[in-house]
Amino acid sequence: MQTLLHIDSSINGEKSVSRQLSAFIVQQWLERHPDTRVDYLDLAVSAPNHLSKLATGFRTPDMPASQLEEAVREDAVSEQLVSQFLAADVIVIGAPFYNFTIASQLKAWVDRILQPRRTFHYTANGPEGLAGGKKVIVASSRGGVYSTSEQGMAMEHQESFLRVIFGFVGITDVQFVHAEGTAMGPDAAATALQAAKEQSLFVLDSMATA
Numbered sequence: 001m002q003t004l005l006h007i008d009s010s011i012n013g014e015k016s017v018s019r020q021l022s023a024f025i026v027q028q029w030l031e032r033h034p035d036t037r038v039d040y041l042d043l044a045v046s047a048p049n050h051l052s053k054l055a056t057g058f059r060t061p062d063m064p065a066s067q068l069e070e071a072v073r074e075d076a077v078s079e080q081l082v083s084q085f086l087a088a089d090v091i092v093i094g095a096p097f098y099n100f101t102i103a104s105q106l107k108a109w110v111d112r113i114l115q116p117r118r119t120f121h122y123t124a125n126g127p128e129g130l131a132g133g134k135k136v137i138v139a140s141s142r143g144g145v146y147s148t149s150e151q152g153m154a155m156e157h158q159e160s161f162l163r164v165i166f167g168f169v170g171i172t173d174v175q176f177v178h179a180e181g182t183a184m185g186p187d188a189a190a191t192a193l194q195a196a197k198e199q200s201l202f203v204l205d206s207m208a209t210a
Helices: 017-032 065-087 104-113 150-155 159-168 186-209
Strands: 003-008 037-042 090-096 120-123 126-129 135-142 173-180
Touching: 003 017, 003 065, 017 090, 017 135, 017 173, 017 186, 037 065, 065 104, 126 159, 135 159, 135 186, 159 173, 173 186
Parallel strands: 003 037, 003 090, 090 135, 135 173
Antiparallel strands: 120 126
């Protein structure tokens, strides 16, 4: 049995295009792979704290006893998130485009799963990912259009950032499905979502035959 980790990070609830798109992708995946187990993580509801001196994420440092309890609690959050990530065979991420990059909630999750000796380690030849073999599908929504011009691509730090992150931990099978122009009126948003759904079907079918 495969495990699929479904992550949403939009703050816009049911109106969110990335949530609608990620849910569609998961539904279509399950139609093709009905024996898949799904774990769901809504980062808009239960995002981890951003990293701090106490939330170093991966090891409780030496610190005063008055701070130790909180540090242990933060360490447990990091352990739960990285274990969930490592247990997944497929990861579907709803990733809205906020201020030219990903949501801060999703960045907080990234900071918890990038753990030395768990998802990567350093060798004599540089860093090496330890989380390879997974498939990642990112359901991206963007209010504007950034993929069709040099200026737009230069302003985009969403797909580029996530490709670096997943590549760093050893994941090479990363697919992006974009719904662009969602803030350009209701008709444009509906057209963008439909086009992204059609693109996702192509992605899923290509994964099935790979």
